[in-house]
Amino acid sequence: MTQPLLNISNVTRCFSAGDETLTVLNNVNLSIDRGEMVAIVGTSGSGKSTLMNILGCLDQPTSGEYWINGQNTSQLESDELARLRREYFGFIFQRYHLLGDLTALGNVEIPAIYAGYDKKERQERAQSLLGRLGLSDRLDHKPNQLSGGQQQRVSVARALVNGGDVILADEPTGALDSKSGSEMMTLLQELHQLGHTIIIVTHDMKVAEYANRIIEIKDGEILSDTVNKTGQKVSNQDFVAAASNNNALASSRRLWDSFWEALKMALLAMSNHRLRTFLTMLGIIIGIASVVSVVALGNGSQKSILDSISSMGTNTIDIMPGSGFGDRRSGQVRTLTAADADALTNLGFVDSVTPTLSTSATVKFGNQAVSASVQGVGPDYFRVKGYTLDYGQFWDQSSVERIAQDVVIDSNTLKSLFPNENPIGKVIFAGNLPLRIIGVTAPKESAFGNSDSLNIWAPYTTVSARMMGQNYLNRISVRVNDNTPSDAAEQAIITLLKMRHGTQDFFTINTDTIQQNIQKTTATMTLLISAIAVISLIVGGIGVMNIMLVSVTERTREIGVRMAVGARQNDILRQFLIEAVLVCLCGGTIGIGLAYLIGVLFATLGSSFNMIYSTTSIVSAFLCSTLIGVLFGYLPARNAARLNPIDALARE
16 A cells, blocks of 8 residues: 555644633544645635644644654654755745745745755756746846736745645635636646645635545534545656655755855845844944944053153163152262262163263353253263254263263254254353253153253263262163063162162162053053943944844744745754844944044044054954854844744734
8 A cells, every 4th residue: 555645643733822722623634645636625714724734844733643755743843844844845825925035036946045956956947947937037026026926926936946746835826816816726737747746725616626636624623535526637757756856965055055045135134124234233333443442542542651651761770869759868868979870881781871960050042041951961871861863963971081061952952042043063051151062852752741841961070060069960870771671670770789889778760660550551441441342332232132133023924934945943043143243243344444434533633642453453343243243143043043934924
């Protein structure tokens, strides 16, 4: 005895209706052989549509068993049921259920994508089917550009693209005029003659008479199962050949094509709802732009501050008398001498050393007088502090030994005393001491922004002997070799001077330590502000999730159609997850662009420093966008994937 293709045994289907249970199918038994054309007839509410849904694996019975080609479906998971829908069934819905964003060709291709056909093969199949159905000139038309009869023929082509062993037609003529309805039934008869098993669900006996077998159902029970003598029994040899074409397709190809289909649908959904997409992106755009801009501002301000600190000298250590800046007795400490500076020169890690005395004086030239800082320094002072010449020359060690009355002035002094003439060789008076100008330094920002101060530099022996009358120093500045750790150098300097003085009557200022502290402080502030900016990213992510949840609700019918033609839960999950990630990535890209625009505006407005963009922050922004898309898109995507196909198809 030949095994039936479809076999229902003692199937009952119940639904909850408030506190009551509604039995739609009651202990139904039914067998359908290969190649039959069967009509299931009944009035509205008789259970015929529920029976069709169970036959098509869109629904499962509450109790009883359903066998497809000898396979029991009762305990199958959703993905296994999706496989059966792909391999055995093609659906022709009363309301067509075509996807409005896709063309006729695109709608027909969908089942073949989920079945794993490559692009060329599925397009050839779809074009061939649409051509046979008289739609060769409508391939690129969307559903709203087709008539009802044309839409129904597109749904027939979609049902056949994977082979369509069993065609399930739900009221195939219900939405058509009489002529189109007659053409549809003729088409179903032709498919029957080609070997397809046809199951028609209808309330119209005229439609049912096209079938070879008529099953009448009422109140969930089969009243009659009769053979229609006017129907035509056909051979199923062509059916077997058609079924064999749909076996063992590469899963990797199916996955790849499914990914591209999901990406295309995501782009279509974003394009068709531009305002909603932009509003969804807005939180991500603001968040990413904030994070990248804040990091760039932090880097720029940090560099500006460090450059300013470096103006005091790179990797320098200053030694000053007393125990600290607040020591009122520091003026009484007179042990810091030029001999100490000479001793420090002998340390191996020292690049250069300069003693320093400083005082203020009225500097005069001609009938002009200004207040300036007069500093007595060694010849290495300009190297230690990073000064460069604008023109002229620096004095050397011989000037120190000769107590020469040579002086180098800064650019501010130049502007005040010599606005329109060359000062080289001119003599100025610092108090009553005449000094000959031999050089002018290039403009240079001071460490704390006091760029308006006037400074002149003479040999420290000259200032000591001819102006101040003191033989002790106010400061010694040491420049350390760049490859020497400043902390170790500072400790060695302290040790040497303690040995020379017999006590520690001095303190040190390490500019490298200042730089490190500033770096730590600015990094901490940048991190703090970035953390605040990240909150906007989280808010943006919640916005993505909300919009995606709305999107799932709006597109429930689309999800149902995809499931009906064989989409797995992972296929639906992937589609909505890709859409969420794509929205976040686009928002992240726009956000980074906005951050760069902010930098341009920042520079245009004449800020004292420029924003410095970090590659790490930009890469992190992209990763953050992707992560937000995955985290906040997963829940809506999972909800979409878990929808019941029947409930989804019923949603308008």
